[in-house]
Amino acid sequence: MSETKYFTEEGLQRLKNELEVLLNKERPRISQMIAEARDKGDLSENAEYDAAKDAQGMLELKIVQLQDLLMSARILDESKMDTSKVLLLSKVKIKNLKNGASMNYMLVPEKEADMKSGKISVNSPISKGLLGKSVGDKVEIDVPAGRMTFEIIEISR
Numbered sequence: 001m002s003e004t005k006y007f008t009e010e011g012l013q014r015l016k017n018e019l020e021v022l023l024n025k026e027r028p029r030i031s032q033m034i035a036e037a038r039d040k041g042d043l044s045e046n047a048e049y050d051a052a053k054d055a056q057g058m059l060e061l062k063i064v065q066l067q068d069l070l071m072s073a074r075i076l077d078e079s080k081m082d083t084s085k086v087l088l089l090s091k092v093k094i095k096n097l098k099n100g101a102s103m104n105y106m107l108v109p110e111k112e113a114d115m116k117s118g119k120i121s122v123n124s125p126i127s128k129g130l131l132g133k134s135v136g137d138k139v140e141i142d143v144p145a146g147r148m149t150f151e152i153i154e155i156s157r
Contacts, residue, residue, distance in 0.1 A: 011112040019066045030056045086130040093154040
């Protein structure tokens with residue numbers, strides 16, 4: 001059995017919707033492409049048929065991967081999580097002690113990370129440095145730009 005993956009309700013629903021589209025729209029579309037290519041004659045020299053079969057193989061692989069992910073997925077219950085420490089799904093305000101800049105991040109499961117909306121993967125260097133820390137803690141984190149020192153200003157849900 002694969003390891004358990006945690007998601008927010010929103011993130012899990014997004015995965016279910018993606019699987020639904022693949023099963024009910026993409027799979028029939030590719031089957032139609034294969035049928036059309038097959039109708040064109042000799043399959044041994046039919047590049048369109050080969051391309052459609054390759055697309056079908058990739059689609060089926062993606063469907064299986066999503067189904068496996070959904071079978072091991074669990075929803076995080078935020079109501080039972082401690083807000084005194086930085087944990088998965090914490091909203092954290094941190095201050096860069098070198099330049100005084102403040103940043104707001106939400107630590108989310110890897111599949112839900114979206115830097116544009118301030119959601120960073122729990123596996124990122126910044127998240128790993130913040131996990132388990134409390135308000136007022138100063139942490140040194142190794143990032144691609146070098147070692148940076150942050151202070152945790154606020155933790156919320």
